Amino acid sequence: MKNQILYIDDDIEVGDLVTRDLENRGYVLTWLTSPDDYLEHMNRTDLVILDIMMPGLDGFTIGQRMKTANPDIPILFLTARTALEDKLKGLKYAEDYVTKPFHPDELAARIEVLLRRFDKVGKEVILLKHLEIDMKVKRILNTDTNTEIILTEKQHKIFLHFLKHPNQILTKEQIYEYIWDQVYIEGDKTLMVHIRYLRQRIEKDPQNPEIIETIRGIGYRVMQ
Numbered sequence: 001m002k003n004q005i006l007y008i009d010d011d012i013e014v015g016d017l018v019t020r021d022l023e024n025r026g027y028v029l030t031w032l033t034s035p036d037d038y039l040e041h042m043n044r045t046d047l048v049i050l051d052i053m054m055p056g057l058d059g060f061t062i063g064q065r066m067k068t069a070n071p072d073i074p075i076l077f078l079t080a081r082t083a084l085e086d087k088l089k090g091l092k093y094a095e096d097y098v099t100k101p102f103h104p105d106e107l108a109a110r111i112e113v114l115l116r117r118f119d120k121v122g123k124e125v126i127l128l129k130h131l132e133i134d135m136k137v138k139r140i141l142n143t144d145t146n147t148e149i150i151l152t153e154k155q156h157k158i159f160l161h162f163l164k165h166p167n168q169i170l171t172k173e174q175i176y177e178y179i180w181d182q183v184y185i186e187g188d189k190t191l192m193v194h195i196r197y198l199r200q201r202i203e204k205d206p207q208n209p210e211i212i213e214t215i216r217g218i219g220y221r222v223m224q
Contacts, residue, residue: 003115004028004125006041008062009051009078014100018049018078021104022111035062042070043146044132046120047111050094052079052086060089067093074114078107126163128224129211131202133163140202154179155198158191162212166224169215195220 005022009015010033022029030041035057048066052059063075075094079086082099090097095117096110115121124135131149132141138156140149151159157179162170176184176191184191199206213221 002026002028003046003120004030004044005047005049005111006038006045007031007049008033008035008038008054008059009049010034010054011051014078017104018107022108025108027111035059038062038066042066042073043141043143044125044127045070045073047114047118048073048075049078049111050075052077052081052090063090064093072118074118074120076110076114078102126224128163128222130204131211135160135163144204149201151198151201154194155201158194158198159202162220162222163224166222169218169221171219173219175219 005027007015007018007022007029009018009031012033015031015033019029019031030045032038032041034055048063050059050063050066059077059079063077066073066075074096076096076098077090077094078098078100079090080100087097095114098107098110112121126133126135130142130144132143133139134141138160140151140159141147142149158175161175161178172191173184176182176188180190195212196206199209199212203209203211211222213223215221
């Protein structure tokens, strides 16, 4: 799964350069030219690149707020301010400080170091409608409410089975025999009941599901 980077910088020329380079290296990058709306992106961010000199709140203030609320997300300052006192101030709560002008290879190398340090490399995250699913730690987040969705063991196993077979129609027999390790008996309502309760946890409107699709007469499918 590609790592997601939140990049905040009002310098259009540098922003274009950074965005193109990091996207070419396989990162998913969200570029904001002001910090006004940064909060809505933090719950799906692996690393933040932050300028200091911006309209409104400066990068130092934003960085400090980010680190207080999200200590597990590394912050890298990318700025034209080269004074030692600025570097020392930034490094009180950011993990790295890179000055402009810079070489893209150096920036990319520093990003890789931070992602490894914070165990973000190889993070298996799936974004599905309003859900963020971390396959590695089996955690499901509702990004609309920023709350974790708690499932029972069977519900979680069923949902993860769907996610491992995206866009594929799974028959009732296939799902039942994988989850319960028993032969499916036609007419058994066990799976249907579990799907109904699962939808109540993950769907915005369980009566009109958008995530788990019923394929009438066959089974179910989750589209990604």
